[in-house]
Amino acid sequence: MLTLYYAPKTCSLAPMIALEEAGAEYTAHKVNFAENEQNTAPFKYVNPKGRVPALATDKGVITENVAILSFIADVYPKMRLSRSDPFAFAQMQAFNAYLASTVHPHHAHNRRGARWSDDAAVVEAMKIKVPQNMTDCCVMIEREYLKGPWVMGEQYTVADAYLFTIANWLEGDGVDTSKFPKILAHRAAMLERPAVQAAMEKHGG
Ligand SMILES: N[C@@H](CCC(=O)N[C@@H](CS)C(=O)NCC(=O)O)C(=O)O
Structure with a gap:
């Protein structure tokens, strides 16, 4: 099961769109920027950089949009750009x-x-x-x-x-x-x- 850590009006919209397009099963966990939740210990345990997006997978957490989007593209064929090219x-x-x-x-x-x-x-x-x-x-x-x-x-x-x-x-x-x-x-x-x-x-x- 995947969990996407996100905050409204931020770049975490990109992986959420990708997950929705892929029809992925995932949980969305909102990080409350107004209360600086991104810099609290529980969130820094998820992403020590204190940023969204972060995608928790059964193998561990992926951070950075480039990596998260590439992961989604690889796991869900619908979003995949051919690796044969x-x-x-x-x-x-x-x-x-x-x-x-x-x-x-x-x-x-x-x-x-x-x-x-x-x-x-x-x-x-x-x-x-x-x-x-x-x-x-x-x-x-x-x-x-x-x-x-x-x-x-x-x-x-x-x-x-x-x-x-x-x-x-x-x-x-x-x-x-x-x-x-x-x-x-x-x-x-x-x-x-x-x-x-x-x-x-x-x-x-
Ligand atoms: N290089 C990172 C940048 C992530 C990033 O800067 N996210 C912003 C939101 S768009 C953030 O979490 N900011 C929180 C802060 O600066 O406290 C990525 O592309 O995933």
């Missing part, structure tokens, strides 16, 4: 890694700048860069990654759940999304999917 799989992982290692940290400079500096002026200066940095990421996604209609082309994969999750943050990060028709079309197509609707309802944004 290692190049396509690597391309999907390159996109997921870009979201995790570049796009998500740029977004985090908006509210979580204190991770990088104790100087209030530096934290403010980092915030000012968020719209530009996130816009630059959108240019990259729109031009280089998003094949359409799905990230990998005709095959829907876990990368779509991850892109959708981060694309929902763009307006809040000061991005003029009207400049990115492919990302908007992807978001609209995702919103049509019953599994995405179910995940959003359960997850809370």
Whole structure:
């Protein structure tokens, strides 16, 4: 049995969408960020990094979106991108890694700048860069990654759940999304999917 540790309006929406799409049996455990539950001892026992998502499996806990999504893609054939094409799989992982290692940290400079500096002026200066940095990421996604209609082309994969999750943050990060028709079309197509609707309802944004 799987347990997904999640918090509303965070990146844990991506694995929840993937689990819903896969028709997986899982329990959703909400971590209360308002009460800083992510930094309490019981949650740090689950994920010592104090972050969501975390996926508890019968073999242990998996953290990091890239790893969790890859696990779901491997375990549930419906979400699997053919492993018989290692190049396509690597391309999907390159996109997921870009979201995790570049796009998500740029977004985090908006509210979580204190991770990088104790100087209030530096934290403010980092915030000012968020719209530009996130816009630059959108240019990259729109031009280089998003094949359409799905990230990998005709095959829907876990990368779509991850892109959708981060694309929902763009307006809040000061991005003029009207400049990115492919990302908007992807978001609209995702919103049509019953599994995405179910995940959003359960997850809370
Ligand atoms: N690299 C991690 C990032 C996880 C992460 O930063 N999650 C945020 C929510 S989007 C979090 O748990 N933040 C809690 C905090 O900063 O206290 C992943 O992709 O899974």
